[in-house]
Amino acid sequence: VDVALFVTCLTDTFAPRVGVAVVRLLRHYGCTIHFPPDQTCCGQPAYNNGFHEEAAEMGRRLIDVFDGFEYVVTPSGSCASMVIHHLPDLLAGDRAYGERARQLAARTWEFSMFLTDVLRVDVSSIAADPARAVTFHYSCHNRGLQSTEQASALVRGLKEVDYRPLDHLDQCCGFGGAFSALYPNISNAMVCDKVNAIARTGASVVVSNEAGCTMTMQGTARRHGLNVAFKHVAEVLAEALGLMGDWP
Amino acid sequence: VSRRKHWFDANVKKALADDALRAAIADTTVKKMASRAAAIAQVDQFQALRDLAARIKQHTIDHLDGYLDEFVRRFEAAGGRVHFAATAADANECIVRIARDNGLTLCAKAKSMTTEETHLNEALEAAGVRAVETDLGEFVVQLDHDRPSHIVTPIIHKNRATVARAFVRELGAEYTEDPEALTQIARRYLRDVFRRCDMGVTGVNFAIAETGTLCVCTNEGNGRLTMTRPRVHVALMGIEKVIPRMADLAVFTKLLSRSGTGQPITVYASLIQGPRRADDPDGPEQLHVVILDGGRRAIQAGPYSQVLRCIRCGACLNACPVYRQIGGHAYGSVYPGPIGKLLSPLLNDLEYFADLPQASSLCGLCLEVCPVNINIPDVLVHLRRDQVKNATVPWSRRAAFRGALAALSSPWLYRIAQKAARWFSALPAKGEWITRLPGPMGRLTEYRDLPRPAAKPFRELWPLEKASRDSAASQVPMHVPHPDPASGAAEQRELPPLDPAVIRRVATDADLVSIFCARAEAIGFRVTRSSPDALGSDIAALVGRKKVIIEPSLSCRPDVERALAGQAEWLDPQAGDAAMFATDVGITGVRAAVAETGTIVWSSGPDLWRGLSLIPPMHIAIVRREQIVPDLLDLFSDLPKTELSANTTLITGPSKTGDIEGILITGVHGPGEVHVIVL
Numbered sequence: 001v002d003v004a005l006f007v008t009c010l011t012d013t014f015a016p017r018v019g020v021a022v023v024r025l026l027r028h029y030g031c032t033i034h035f036p037p038d039q040t041c042c043g044q045p046a047y048n049n050g051f052h053e054e055a056a057e058m059g060r061r062l063i064d065v066f067d068g069f070e071y072v073v074t075p076s077g078s079c080a081s082m083v084i085h086h087l088p089d090l091l092a093g094d095r096a097y098g099e100r101a102r103q104l105a106a107r108t109w110e111f112s113m114f115l116t117d118v119l120r121v122d123v124s125s126i127a128a129d130p131a132r133a134v135t136f137h138y139s140c141h142n143r144g145l146q147s148t149e150q151a152s153a154l155v156r157g158l159k160e161v162d163y164r165p166l167d168h169l170d171q172c173c174g175f176g177g178a179f180s181a182l183y184p185n186i187s188n189a190m191v192c193d194k195v196n197a198i199a200r201t202g203a204s205v206v207v208s209n210e211a212g213c214t215m216t217m218q219g220t221a222r223r224h225g226l227n228v229a230f231k232h233v234a235e236v237l238a239e240a241l242g243l244m245g246d247w248p
Numbered sequence: 249v250s251r252r253k254h255w256f257d258a259n260v261k262k263a264l265a266d267d268a269l270r271a272a273i274a275d276t277t278v279k280k281m282a283s284r285a286a287a288i289a290q291v292d293q294f295q296a297l298r299d300l301a302a303r304i305k306q307h308t309i310d311h312l313d314g315y316l317d318e319f320v321r322r323f324e325a326a327g328g329r330v331h332f333a334a335t336a337a338d339a340n341e342c343i344v345r346i347a348r349d350n351g352l353t354l355c356a357k358a359k360s361m362t363t364e365e366t367h368l369n370e371a372l373e374a375a376g377v378r379a380v381e382t383d384l385g386e387f388v389v390q391l392d393h394d395r396p397s398h399i400v401t402p403i404i405h406k407n408r409a410t411v412a413r414a415f416v417r418e419l420g421a422e423y424t425e426d427p428e429a430l431t432q433i434a435r436r437y438l439r440d441v442f443r444r445c446d447m448g449v450t451g452v453n454f455a456i457a458e459t460g461t462l463c464v465c466t467n468e469g470n471g472r473l474t475m476t477r478p479r480v481h482v483a484l485m486g487i488e489k490v491i492p493r494m495a496d497l498a499v500f501t502k503l504l505s506r507s508g509t510g511q512p513i514t515v516y517a518s519l520i521q522g523p524r525r526a527d528d529p530d531g532p533e534q535l536h537v538v539i540l541d542g543g544r545r546a547i548q549a550g551p552y553s554q555v556l557r558c559i560r561c562g563a564c565l566n567a568c569p570v571y572r573q574i575g576g577h578a579y580g581s582v583y584p585g586p587i588g589k590l591l592s593p594l595l596n597d598l599e600y601f602a603d604l605p606q607a608s609s610l611c612g613l614c615l616e617v618c619p620v621n622i623n624i625p626d627v628l629v630h631l632r633r634d635q636v637k638n639a640t641v642p643w644s645r646r647a648a649f650r651g652a653l654a655a656l657s658s659p660w661l662y663r664i665a666q667k668a669a670r671w672f673s674a675l676p677a678k679g680e681w682i683t684r685l686p687g688p689m690g691r692l693t694e695y696r697d698l699p700r701p702a703a704k705p706f707r708e709l710w711p712l713e714k715a716s717r718d719s720a721a722s723q724v725p726m727h728v729p730h731p732d733p734a735s736g737a738a739e740q741r742e743l744p745p746l747d748p749a750v751i752r753r754v755a756t757d758a759d760l761v762s763i764f765c766a767r768a769e770a771i772g773f774r775v776t777r778s779s780p781d782a783l784g785s786d787i788a789a790l791v792g793r794k795k796v797i798i799e800p801s802l803s804c805r806p807d808v809e810r811a812l813a814g815q816a817e818w819l820d821p822q823a824g825d826a827a828m829f830a831t832d833v834g835i836t837g838v839r840a841a842v843a844e845t846g847t848i849v850w851s852s853g854p855d856l857w858r859g860l861s862l863i864p865p866m867h868i869a870i871v872r873r874e875q876i877v878p879d880l881l882d883l884f885s886d887l888p889k890t891e892l893s894a895n896t897t898l899i900t901g902p903s904k905t906g907d908i909e910g911i912l913i914t915g916v917h918g919p920g921e922v923h924v925i926v927l
Contacts, residue, residue: 001725007706007707009656009662011706012666012705012706012707013666013669013701013702013705014699014701014702015702016702016704016705016706016708016709019706019709019710020706020709020713023710023713024713027716033713033714035707035710035714037659037707037710038659039659040656040657040658040659040662041656041662045649045652046649046652046653047629048610048629048632049632049636049645049649050629050630050631050632050633050634050635050636050637050641051633051636051646051649051653052633052636054649054650054653057653057657058653058656058657061657071725084730105730106729106730117726117728118725118726118727118728119725119726120726140609140610140611140612140613141612143611143612143613143616144612145730145731146731168278170567170613170616171569171572171611171613172569172609172611172613174569174609175609176608176609176610176611177609177610178645179606179607179608179609179610180609181691181692182606182607183260183606183607184691184692184694184695185260185261185264185695186260186264186570186573186574186607187609187695188694188695188696189264189270189573190569190570190573190609191695191696193274193569193572193573215698215699216696218697218699219681219696219697219698219699220695220696220697222681222696222697223683223695223696223697
């Protein structure tokens with residue numbers, strides 16, 4: 001299976017280990033990975049903030065960069081939903097790119113959906129570390145993609161996992177892109193509720209598949225002295241399979 | 249120039265500092281979301297049902313004039329009077345004129361967001377008409393000179409202590425924090441208002457074009473009293489409340505209260521077909537409907553007409569993580585929460601409400617819980633686009649986005665930016681984290697630490713990864729499509745058919761009596777399975793030595809009278825209000841019953857008093873098993889086949905409220921004890 005990795009700008013810049021884990025895991029399951037070097041951003045920040053012409057321009061660029069790959073996989077639900085849901089709408093009237101946007105949308109997958117729905121990976125034989133309790137936060141874009149079940153199943157379904165469900169799982173972590181910079185006080189109230197819920201689980205690892213959520217929750221947990229590790233599900237799985245040996 | 253609104257920031261700051269407020273809101277919204285989830289789980293085809301509801305509403309909005317015309321024609325044919333109001337001020341003026349023309353002085357008001365929107369109470373008071381809010385929550389709001397902070401649960405921002413203080417201060421009541429006792433204080437005070445009022449104002453949940461019927465859904469019974477007691481009933485509705493068919497109510501009643509409060513249907517759903525008839529013993533002599541535009545026409549004609557699908561269930565408020573933090577008052581508008589973020593700017597102006605579309609993390613939970621699939625996050629994003637187009641976005645934000653776009657459009661500029669961010673972040677950082685940024689960037693670290701960009705971004709690690717060998721294993725991919733996203737605002741040319749496979753919850757060949765009895769018990773009715781021979785003694789056992797009125801036309805009346813001879817005291821309803829308000833027990837028949845929800849259906853007619861199932865604290869309803877229909881779909885499909893009574897009321901449980909801290913109290917304004925005897 002030929003897969004182009006769309007690593008996304010946040011993961012590229014702030015969480016490169018997630019990109020490495022995705023590559024190794026997909027390879028483990030028989031994929032051939034490509035990384036088009038000209039990739040940058042999908043245009044989501046521009047789109048969400050109403051700069052739609054700019055977002056369309058970014059979208060056209062993205063379509064050119066990922067032209068011709070059988071699958072495009074991204075570790076971010078929000079970037080996936082930008083490509084899958086918004087780009088085709090945004091470029092619907094574009095004669096050169098409208099149809100190509102729809103094609104790219106059909107070929108693009110959020111990582112956990114790709115693993116469960118396309119590759120049909122069964123994680124029940126992969127052993128988690130039973131000594132480290134795990135909780136899971138799904139990103140709001142997992143909900144938009146209808147992939148909350150897939151994403152959490154990859155954690156809940158591990159062998160011997162000590163899984164601690166999070167209270168009020170459906171509540172946003174408070175990131176929301178520019179929202180957290182424009183209304184930092186509302187955002188903070190939201191993320192404090194989330195971090196308190198994490199603390200109540202007693203888990204030492206939080207699985208979060210969206211770099212934005214992770215930065216927000218981890219930055220707040222640090223500020224309040226809560227010592228928990230934050231990991232992408234790709235890191236959890238790659239570690240359990242012994243694929244991250246050279247990278248603690 | 250920053251277009252941020254000072255008023256919004258001030259409201260937010262105030263709310264965030266009020267821990268009691270946030271605790272009260274979190275407590276109630278979490279409860280409501282849990283009840284909603286349980287109620288939705290009862291509907292097998294929930295997604296298909298809400299999709300159908302969305303399509304019916306969108307179709308109606310896309311063809312509004314035709315349906316409004318049909319509604320008006322039929323409403324007038326039933327003896328009602330129609331008034332159109334272009335603005336809120338016109339609507340108020342019209343209602344004040346109705347009061348003046350008829351010499352009305354005391355107005356009982358049922359809960360209505362549209363009257364909040366027009367500020368009707370102030371207009372009535374200015375014209376010398378005393379307007380009294382009779383919904384428990386709205387009553388407290390009025391006593392406190394406050395505003396509701398939720399469209400379904402108006403005093404979600406108050407607790408029992410604030411209610412207690414208001415009752416002591418304004419009503420001279422004794423201080424109590426017992427929600428039950430507080431409810432009884434309100435009941436006693438408002439009984440007097442209901443006895444004396446000459447005008448009743450309600451909102452409208454649905455206006456049915458096919459029959460010219462108003463449907464008003466309530467829980468406490470104050471709405472029914474408001475439509476029963478006064479001489480004149482005035483209903484205020486937005487133009488978007490019209491639905492095509494009576495049978496559409498099966499779809500909407502199944503969704504409305506499940507979404508809002510987690511009930512299978514509201515306690516009362518009243519179908520109003522004109523004013524009281526010549527031979528009806530009670531009910532209003534005049535029925536008016538005021539149909540308000542108030543900015544809705546502009547929404548209908550614009551790109552966001554899906555917003556008008558809203559049925560005001562309140563689910564999006566209960567779900568919203570932002571509402572949970574800042575409460576309803578912060579939105580500075582009658583309509584708070586996610587739907588308010590759309591309605592307030594669209595009904596008024598985007599300039600004043602500039603913050604509302606912005607103050608959202610676009611989490612989309614509102615869309616997930618919306619019973620009519622309004623794509624709230626999508627409309628929010630498009631309102632932001634309008635703000636960019638109208639230049640109501642500050643130049644600094646524009647410059648930032650244009651600059652970022654330039655950097656992100658070129659791989660080498662992107663890499664330089666990445667590197668520069670890594671270098672410059674070394675200055676304020678401790679290790680890999682930044683705890684404080686200088687200057688205007690400081691807001692980013694006001695509440696949380698920021699990570700530094702990694703020493704090596706992924707793209708620098710890739711060459712090494714690329715060199716390692718691909719695995720020999722091969723997983724065969726499944727070619728699956730993505731799940732369909734929730735439907736947006738697609739135009740609906742045809743009125744969607746009512747597919748029973750989607751709507752029906754009880755099959756026509758089911759054991760209707762057993763299902764009816766079980767569900768009636770579940771919603772708080774007390775059910776007795778009886779027989780014609782045992783009926784008299786069964787009722788006697790329930791009534792004891794109380795004061796009783798029985799519907800004169802009930803065929804079992806002689807048996808009941810015989811069985812109660814010598815113990816109960818019989819009052820004569822012809823004696824008027826004195827008898828009706830003195831009675832302990834009202835015994836009535838029903839027109840039909842619904843197995844699906846355990847609902848009994850009462851309708852008005854000669855010698856059938858509306859007050860009898862409403863005013864006495866105990867109601868006994870006699871249901872014959874052949875009157876039970878399987879599903880709400882059957883009821884609403886059958887009703888228009890015969891002539892409708894002036895008032896048909898679906899009753900599903902005793903009168904109830906959850907206004908004080910979400911605690912369920914029964915027996916507010918209607919009967920707290922309802923016995924259903926199944927023959």
